[in-house]
Amino acid sequence: MLLELFPYLSALLIEEVERQPDKVVLRTRVRSATGTCRCGQSSAQVHGRYVRRLRDVAVGGLGVVIELCVRRFRCENPACTAVTFAEQIAD
Template sequence: MFLELFPYLSALLIEEVERQPGRVVFRTRVRAATAVCSCGESSARVHGRYIRRLRDVAAGGLGVVIELRVRRFRCENARCPAVTFAEQIAGLTTPHSRYTPLLRGMLTQIELALAGRAGARVAAAVGISVGRDTLLRMVRAVPEPDIGEVEALGVDDFAFRKGRHYGT
């Protein structure tokens, strides 16, 4: 029943569902024991974990937040420039997004039909609070800047490369 409503969460284990004022939070982690680096190498060596939050379309009039305990793996391919990589979930996460593809698609449609403030008002009416600037960025398909609340304990877009460390 649950996965019929949320088929795109099938790769996740939902460990807890918390009802908060105006929204529901799914606390999840990925079922798979391994993840595949962008170089194609599979790894089971977990290097660290952090929390990532994705907003999803509203359900039952409540905003939905998918809280994902993301693992960072060590790539064991000696020729790969990445030392570590964060797992991504096909159909659900992309490296910088804070919205599920479903919510992003819905908000883009709202913004295309009703630009700016009107779009933000309609989104709020269906249980999604989003700023008009964010809506505008979606339509322009510009990557969202990493500003605003700090939601992750680690960062999945750090460029750790062998011999050159940008992060601390």
């Protein structure tokens, strides 16, 4: 049902939906187990996490907030200058 309303969230796992008086909060994370650095190296070594809060269009008169838990990975390429990178979501 939620993916019918929000098809662009298909790359995310919706872990919790909370209805508040004035909005709906979707707590999400990326489905994939790894991230890819800008150098092209894939990594599963998580360095940390943080939450991004994104506002979306209203549904049924309620505001929508997407709380996205984003992981930071360590780049395993010794030649890469990035050292760590945040995972990116396609589309």
